[in-house]
Every structure is written in C-alpha cells, then in structure tokens.
Amino acid sequence: MIASSLLGALAIVGSAYGHAIFQQLYVNGVDQGHLTGIRVPSYDGPLTDVTSFYMSCNGGPNPLNTACGLPYPTTIIDIPAGASVTAEWHHTLSGANPSDSEDPIAKGHNGPIMAYLAKVNSALQTDTTGLKWFKIWEDGLTSDGRWAVERMIDNKGKVTFKIPTCIASGNYFLRVELIALHGASSYPGAQFYMECAQINITGGGSASPATVSIPGAYSGSDPGVKIKQVFSIYYPVPTSYTIPGPRPFTCGGTTDTSTTYTPPTSSSTTKASSSITKASSSTTKSSTPVPSSTSTPTTGGVALYALDLRPALRERQVCKVSNEYYSQCLP
Numbered sequence: 430m431i432a433s434s435l436l437g438a439l440a441i442v443g444s445a446y447g448h449a450i451f452q453q454l455y456v457n458g459v460d461q462g463h464l465t466g467i468r469v470p471s472y473d474g475p476l477t478d479v480t481s482f483y484m485s486c487n488g489g490p491n492p493l494n495t496a497c498g499l500p501y502p503t504t505i506i507d508i509p510a511g512a513s514v515t516a517e518w519h520h521t522l523s524g525a526n527p528s529d530s531e532d533p534i535a536k537g538h539n540g541p542i543m544a545y546l547a548k549v550n551s552a553l554q555t556d557t558t559g560l561k562w563f564k565i566w567e568d569g570l571t572s573d574g575r576w577a578v579e580r581m582i583d584n585k586g587k588v589t590f591k592i593p594t595c596i597a598s599g600n601y602f603l604r605v606e607l608i609a610l611h612g613a614s615s616y617p618g619a620q621f622y623m624e625c626a627q628i629n630i631t632g633g634g635s636a637s638p639a640t641v642s643i644p645g646a647y648s649g650s651d652p653g654v655k656i657k658q659v660f661s662i663y664y665p666v667p668t669s670y671t672i673p674g675p676r677p678f679t680c681g682g683t684t685d686t687s688t689t690y691t692p693p694t695s696s697s698t699t700k701a702s703s704s705i706t707k708a709s710s711s712t713t714k715s716s717t718p719v720p721s722s723t724s725t726p727t728t729g730g731v732a733l734y735a736l737d738l739r740p741a742l743r744e745r746q747v748c749k750v751s752n753e754y755y756s757q758c759l760p
C-alpha cells in the first residue's frame with residue numbers, strides 16, 4: 430500500500446510494517462465519517478525525532494495528503510463539551526480490514542495512546558506553528574501488564590475518552606497520538622504516530638488549561654521515550670511506564686485515583702505544574718453515558734471516492750520534501 434515512488438523519494442525510517450493512522454471520529458457514539466475532518470498522511474509511517482516540527486500534526490516524512498495536491502479537510506466536527514469521543518485507528522487509510530493481521534496495528538507495537546487539544550482561531554487553518562497543547566487523556570501500561578495499544582487492538586482500533594466540560598468553546602485541533610516502543614531501547618527509536626482532527630467544542634466553560642509546545646513537550650531522554658531495555662517491554666512484564674508529556678488536564682484539577690498506570694515519580698515536563706493533575710484516566714464522574722467498548726458504532730456512508738482518489742494520486746505523484754516546512758509534489 431505504500432507507493433513505490435514515495436519510497437524512492439523519502440528516507441523511510443524503521444520497519445515499513447504494521448503502522449497505523451487515526452482516521453475516524455465518533456462523538457457520543459455517532460460516526461462522523463471515514464477520513465472526515467482529520468488531516469491524514471499519505472504514508473502510515475512513524476516519526477521518531479521528538480524535536481520535529483511535524484510532531485504536532487504529522488507531515489514531513491509522512492506527507493499529509495495535502496502535500497500531494499489534495500485539499501485540507503473542509504469539515505469541522507462539532508463536539509459538545511463533556512462528550513465522549515472515540516478515535517479509530519487502522520493500518521491503512523482503507524479502514525477496517527479483518528483479513529489484515531496488522532490491522533488496526535501490528536501486534537508488538539506496544540505503547541501508550543493519548544489525546545491532546547490545541548485552541549485555534551479556525552480549525553481549517555493550515556498553519557500548525559506554535560500551537561499550545563494540553564493533554565486530555567492518556568492510557569499507558571496497566572497493572573496487569575497490558576498496554577493501551579493492546580486494548581485498542583481488542584477494541585478493533587477504537588479508543589474512547591472525554592472532552593473536558595470546563596474548557597472554552599471554539600475551534601481546536603484534536604491530536605491523538607500512539608507511541609510504539611519496540612525500538613525504544615535507543616533514541617531515536619520509539620515510533621510516534623499522530624493525526625489531528627478539526628473540531629469545534631460547544632457549550633464549554635472558561636477554564637484555561639496549562640499548555641505545552643509540541644515539539645517541546647518530549648525529550649529523547651524521557652523515560653517513556655527511551656526505555657532502558659527494549660525487551661523489558663515484553664519480558665519480564667514491566668510493572669510501570671512513564672507516559673511522556675504532562676498529565677491530563679481535568680476540570681477542577683481533581684485527581685482521579687482510579688488511575689490504572691503507575692504515575693511518574695518525577696514530572697518530566699514542564700510548564701504544566703499547577704493546573705495539571707497527577708493522575709490520568711478520564712473515567713469519570715459525569716452522568717453522560719459512555720459507549721461501552723463493545724458497542725461498535727456503525728460505519729455507514731464511507732467516503733469511497735476518497736479511497737479511490739487518494740491511492741491514484743499517490744501513484745501519480747511524488748511528494749518531495751524540500752525542507753521541514755515545504756513539500757513539493759511532482760507528477
């Protein structure tokens with residue numbers, strides 16, 4: 430599924446197998462459409478340089494479809510504050526494929542999954558420079574030795590979290606990120622996968638969470654980015670893992686003691702401090718029903734034209750990255 434022209438033009442880092450793309454969003458269980466409102470790349474590979482500009486919303490080594498002449502998504506997905514949001518990952522842009530053993534992601538890509546928001550003037554703006562992010566959810570390693578990625582595979586690519594009730598209404602980028610740690614014994618080695626959805630939060634409040642920059646929030650020496658012994662993520666079964674970045678923002682700064690991973694002993698990031706709490710897991714005290722992980726939202730109305738168009742474009746064009754900020758598409 431990788432265009433050979435891309436392989437020729439770009440340096441591909443790491444294994445070409447089993448990568449994943451966040452490509453579909455559900456709001457309170459309602460499908461918002463495949464590839465709708467999400468800036469997806471034309472290649473499903475990882476980033477490994479935590480200082481890269483593209484750590485925010487992907488691109489560069491994995492050119493966004495926009496780098497190949499396709500327009501940015503024109504949809505902004507409305508999400509009520511407090512809503513339950515489900516992000517769906519798959520191996521390729523074709524979506525769910527039960528016959529692909531590496532869908533939604535190859536086993537062995539164990540690691541954490543997390544979600545961040547950045548307030549923007551317009552979720553249609555193309556510029557992702559200087560965004561200020563706050564984390565709203567994270568899932569790492571639970572005490573049973575299982576990883577967020579394993580739970581995501583169990584749920585056929587879906588991860589579900591809540592939008593905080595108290596944050597300001599308006600346009601945001603929703604950045605959902607997965608880190609695969611199988612190569613994390615050295616740096617660069619950990620594989621970062623992320624896409625940004627264009628959203629509009631309605632009915633919010635007035636909280637202004639502390640923010641971090643991306644790149645900036647992670648360092649190559651973070652204990653969650655460079656793991657001392659790579660095999661320790663498989664055997665012996667690890668007992669704790671420090672998820673990179675700040676702890677998720679929660680309204681009122683309350684700490685959810687039902688957190689299921691071992692919190693870091695030293696806060697590795699940042700400007701976070703005061704209003705970012707020490708624990709994770711946004712499972713919750715709200716009365717809004719959360720769709721259970723087994724209630725699979727239906728996926729009607731797949732935008733087939735997009736699936737047909739994009740591979741064709743990928744084969745016709747070469748996306749040549751001139752520098753960090755510019756990619757050129759050659760016929």
Ligand SMILES: [Cu+2]
Nearest residue numbers: 444446447448
């Ligand atoms: Cu991979």
